[in-house]
Amino acid sequence: MKLVTFEAGGKASYGSLAGDRIIDLGASLGPRYPDIRAVLEAGALPELARLASATAATHSLADVKLLPVITNPRKIFCVGLNYKTHVIETKRSDSAYPAIFTRFADTLVAHDAPLFKPNISNRFDFEGELAVVIGKGGRNITQANALDHIAGYACFNDGSVRDWQRHTHQWTPGKNFPGTGAFGPCLTTPDEVPDFGAQTITTRLNGEVVQHASLSDLIFTLPVIIEYLSAFTPLMPGDVVATGTPGGVGDKREPPLYMKDGDVVEVEITGIGLLRNVVKNEV
Structure with a gap:
C-alpha cells in the first residue's frame, strides 16, 4: 500500500493511494484509529489493506491537501x-x-x-x-x-x-x-x-x-x-x-x-x- 495523510473539506483523514485517487480509510476507521500513528500502534495495517481492497476511491489526489505522512511522530x-x-x-x-x-x-x-x-x-x-x-x-x-x-x-x-x-x-x-x-x-x-x-x-x-x-x-x-x-x-x-x-x-x-x-x-x-x-x- 501507499498511504497518505490528507485534508479534504477542512477535515484531516488518511487513506490508500491508488494512482491519482485516494481511498478514504479514515472515513470509516477514524473513530478507532484517528491517524496513521494510531493505526500503527494498534497493529492495524492488515485491516487497512483489507478495507482498501474492498473500498472504492473517494477523492481525487488533485482535490485534497496532503499532510506529512505521520503528522505527530513522537521522535x-x-x-x-x-x-x-x-x-x-x-x-x-x-x-x-x-x-x-x-x-x-x-x-x-x-x-x-x-x-x-x-x-x-x-x-x-x-x-x-x-x-x-x-x-x-x-x-x-x-x-x-x-x-x-x-x-x-x-x-x-x-x-x-x-x-x-x-x-x-x-x-x-x-x-x-x-x-x-x-x-x-x-x-x-x-x-x-x-x-x-x-x-x-x-x-x-x-x-x-x-x-x-x-x-x-x-x-x-x-x-x-x-x-x-x-x-x-x-x-x-x-x-x-x-x-x-x-x-x-x-x-x-x-x-x-x-x-x-x-x-x-x-x-x-x-x-x-x-x-x-x-x-x-x-x-
Whole structure:
C-alpha cells in the first residue's frame, strides 16, 4: 500500500493511494484509529489493506491537501554522514557508529507544501533522504529482527540551515527551523519495494539533478541503524528515521548552491515516491 495523510473539506483523514485517487480509510476507521500513528500502534495495517481492497476511491489526489505522512511522530531521528560520497565531500573521517541528531515534529511539511527558507540565513541547503517509519516498537532490537519493525518508507528533504548548523559542534539549531523538513508524499509499505537495494534516490533543484545514489550505498544499513537507536531509546510506532543524504549537497559545491525563494526541489526514490516542494521565504 501507499498511504497518505490528507485534508479534504477542512477535515484531516488518511487513506490508500491508488494512482491519482485516494481511498478514504479514515472515513470509516477514524473513530478507532484517528491517524496513521494510531493505526500503527494498534497493529492495524492488515485491516487497512483489507478495507482498501474492498473500498472504492473517494477523492481525487488533485482535490485534497496532503499532510506529512505521520503528522505527530513522537521522535524523529536523522542519520548524518551515511553515504561515502557525503563523508568525502565534508572531509570527515569514517565513524564506527552512526551520527545521530534529532528533528522536531513542527519542522515537517508535506508534499507540495512550501519549504520555508529562514530569513535569518541565506545558506539553506537541500538533503534528499530516505525516511523509515517504525511500525512495531521495541527496545534492544537486533539486526536480525529490525526489518520486522519497519512500517514503510517515504521521501525526506532534511533542509539544513548551514551557518546555524555550524555555530557549535551540535547540529540541532540548523536542522530545526519550522517548515524546513519535507516528508512524503506517501508511506510505502515494504511489500511494494521487494528489491530495496536496487532503488535509487535523486534530488533535483529546478529540474537539475544535484544528488543521485543507490540505496545500497548506505554506510549504516537499516538494521544497523534500528539496532543502534533502540539500544539507547525505545522506538515507538510512528517514529521517523531519516537515513542520511548522498554527496552533492549545495554547501560543498564550488560555488555553493543554496535554495532560495521560488526554487523547486524534488526528492525522488524509485518504488517509493516523489516529494516536491517550492521554497518560500519565511513570513
